[in-house]
Amino acid sequence: MNPENWLRLNRVVRFGDTDAAGVMHFHHLFRWCHESWEESLQHYGIASEDIFPSNRNGDVTPKVALPIIHCQADFRRPIQTSNSLVVELRPEQLNPNSFQVHFEFRHDNQVAAIALIRHLAINAQTRQRCALPEGIARWLEASNLGRIGSI
Amino acid sequence: MNPENWLRLNRVVRFGDTDAAGVMHFHHLFRWCHESWEESLQHYGIASEDIFPSNRNGDVTPKVALPIIHCQADFRRPIQTSNSLVVELRPEQLNPNSFQVHFEFRHDNQVAAIALIRHLAINAQTRQRCALPEGIARWLEASNLGRIGSI
Amino acid sequence: MNPENWLRLNRVVRFGDTDAAGVMHFHHLFRWCHESWEESLQHYGIASEDIFPSNRNGDVTPKVALPIIHCQADFRRPIQTSNSLVVELRPEQLNPNSFQVHFEFRHDNQVAAIALIRHLAINAQTRQRCALPEGIARWLEASNLGRIGSI
Amino acid sequence: MNPENWLRLNRVVRFGDTDAAGVMHFHHLFRWCHESWEESLQHYGIASEDIFPSNRNGDVTPKVALPIIHCQADFRRPIQTSNSLVVELRPEQLNPNSFQVHFEFRHDNQVAAIALIRHLAINAQTRQRCALPEGIARWLEASNLGRIGSI
Numbered sequence: 001m002n003p004e005n006w007l008r009l010n011r012v013v014r015f016g017d018t019d020a021a022g023v024m025h026f027h028h029l030f031r032w033c034h035e036s037w038e039e040s041l042q043h044y045g046i047a048s049e050d051i052f053p054s055n056r057n058g059d060v061t062p063k064v065a066l067p068i069i070h071c072q073a074d075f076r077r078p079i080q081t082s083n084s085l086v087v088e089l090r091p092e093q094l095n096p097n098s099f100q101v102h103f104e105f106r107h108d109n110q111v112a113a114i115a116l117i118r119h120l121a122i123n124a125q126t127r128q129r130c131a132l133p134e135g136i137a138r139w140l141e142a143s144n145l146g147r148i149g150s151i
Numbered sequence: 152m153n154p155e156n157w158l159r160l161n162r163v164v165r166f167g168d169t170d171a172a173g174v175m176h177f178h179h180l181f182r183w184c185h186e187s188w189e190e191s192l193q194h195y196g197i198a199s200e201d202i203f204p205s206n207r208n209g210d211v212t213p214k215v216a217l218p219i220i221h222c223q224a225d226f227r228r229p230i231q232t233s234n235s236l237v238v239e240l241r242p243e244q245l246n247p248n249s250f251q252v253h254f255e256f257r258h259d260n261q262v263a264a265i266a267l268i269r270h271l272a273i274n275a276q277t278r279q280r281c282a283l284p285e286g287i288a289r290w291l292e293a294s295n296l297g298r299i300g301s302i
Numbered sequence: 303m304n305p306e307n308w309l310r311l312n313r314v315v316r317f318g319d320t321d322a323a324g325v326m327h328f329h330h331l332f333r334w335c336h337e338s339w340e341e342s343l344q345h346y347g348i349a350s351e352d353i354f355p356s357n358r359n360g361d362v363t364p365k366v367a368l369p370i371i372h373c374q375a376d377f378r379r380p381i382q383t384s385n386s387l388v389v390e391l392r393p394e395q396l397n398p399n400s401f402q403v404h405f406e407f408r409h410d411n412q413v414a415a416i417a418l419i420r421h422l423a424i425n426a427q428t429r430q431r432c433a434l435p436e437g438i439a440r441w442l443e444a445s446n447l448g449r450i451g452s453i
Numbered sequence: 454m455n456p457e458n459w460l461r462l463n464r465v466v467r468f469g470d471t472d473a474a475g476v477m478h479f480h481h482l483f484r485w486c487h488e489s490w491e492e493s494l495q496h497y498g499i500a501s502e503d504i505f506p507s508n509r510n511g512d513v514t515p516k517v518a519l520p521i522i523h524c525q526a527d528f529r530r531p532i533q534t535s536n537s538l539v540v541e542l543r544p545e546q547l548n549p550n551s552f553q554v555h556f557e558f559r560h561d562n563q564v565a566a567i568a569l570i571r572h573l574a575i576n577a578q579t580r581q582r583c584a585l586p587e588g589i590a591r592w593l594e595a596s597n598l599g600r601i602g603s604i
Contacts, residue, residue: 012340012341012344014336014337014340015170015171015176015336015340015354016170016176016178016333016336016337018170018171018356019166019167019169019170019171020166020169020170020171020172020173020174020231020232020505020506020507020508021171021357021505021506021518021520022171022355022356022357022506023171023357023520025166025167026483026487026521026524026570027167027480027481027483027484027487027524030479030480030483031318031480034316034317034318034479034480035316035318038314038316038317038384039314042314042384048383048384049384052317052383052384052473052474053324053383053473053474053475054320054324054382054383054384054473055323055324055325055380055382055473065474067474067476067528067531068479068528069527069528070525070526070527070528071479071480071525071526072523072524072525072526073523073524073525074522074523075520075521075522075523078357078520080171080356080357081171081350081354081355081356082340082344082350082351082354082356117479163491163492163495165487165488165491166487166491166505167484167487167488169507171354171355171356171357172354172355172367172369172508173355173506173507173508174369174508177332177336177370177373177419178329178332178333178336178373181328181329181332182329182469185328185329185467185468185469186467186469189465189467189468189535190465193465193535199534199535200535203322203323203468203534203535204322204323204324204475204534205322205471205475205533205534205535206322206474206475206476206531206533216323218323218325218377218380219328219377220376220377221374221375221376221377222328222329222374222375223372223373223374223375224372224373224374225371225372226369226370226371226372229369229508231507231508232501232505232506232507233491233495233501233502233505233507268328317472317473317478318472318478318480320472320473321468321469321471321472321473322468322471322472322473322474322475322476322533322534323473324473325473327468327469329469382473383473
């Protein structure tokens, strides 16, 4: 599988993402990042119920939670309703318990914004640090292989 | 206690509530409704953990869930950043398992929007209809006594 | 062009759409409706800048605004993270100045929620009722032809 | 006036701020920051229409726009429905065209999250850097005087 399939995504800006200044209201960028991350895992083939808590029959929630401990963004150019964005993800493992994802949003081949989201893996019961879920570990590894291959 | 204290609330419109048309983006009204309802319960004295699921130590989630089964809104006048709104709640029990809350948003003594949210009480495990939580029943009763008293 | 292309859309539920009850938090449904409507117009071929205000060079905002005057929703079944929804739109012109769109959200061939959003066309300067924008009129007509054709 | 009045604010976490993990969904923190900043300006006495674009009669939008060019946050402890937060703002001018605000969110006297939002002043027409709006300059100065006074 080509990493293009799960690390390069598309998003169209919608009217409700804007504010009265006529451009994207800043914090929606983080929603886009998280949704792109979920889409990336989905395209790669990780089952959502292995990563995200839910309320399904049987109530088996993942043993590992992945709270966000840090995030940041830089806004370079105004983003407007109906802009068609390319979203490029660059996942990076930091240590056995933590990883981060870099996001780049481009419009008309120019970088409109970049962002970073850092997750920590914890045991959902004890809240102690633990190993990354197996699916995340595979996705991180494949993403980095993909990138090396594309140099 | 005067029902004014928990059925008449205030809210200031913030910039992120607007869209590129310069006015409140419609669906934020429902967020305001729900937040006003939570504030009303809080002012009346209902403990949040008796009504809303959470993730606290021990993980004791309320036995009764209150999913929203219907909501609607009418928008009468544009609502803008920094508008100071009066939010008036009118709770109404429909039957032993269900209640709804009417919301009226006024600005400068004119109705800017009205809304309605209808909840059903269900057992959080079985998803079967059940009696309203005791706190909600008390809040409904007190709200209606308050209104009769104010005629 | 087949109306399937602009009246039947897809949406995947994302983690940020849920609340601590483990299911979709109700008001996100209206965001999904509006985004589906924008996607429908886009697929049909209406230029976004003809319908939605923006902040582009030259600042030519559409002469006609389409504020929402009413909306409502019924929630039939819990909607969860990663659920893949089919969104079906049924546009309906009400009179020369107004139209509404019915939305049906299905998951696993069962209706999970329905919604309705009603718009009024007004002159963006005078705030007086006016004719629908030409693009909206075409989209409404084509949508209804499409439906008749599919009977 | 005591800077306590406009630099130390309160916020109650609401149910819609959570996700299926039972805690605050991360990006809402930035919404809280921006709303706290608006509340701070309001308490200090800056007219909203001098700072934020709107759609009022006459359509006089501020000449200076204050787009966010950078933001970041660190999440230290889980934040849950009904938590009562103290929000402390620390504004800082960076140069004649730019300022940032540090935000600290405390719950039960422990820091739950910190954030930073950096704004650039630009001419709303030409998009060129310009001086900060007079109201912002006064608020920045008073905020820093207040802090010095409180040492």
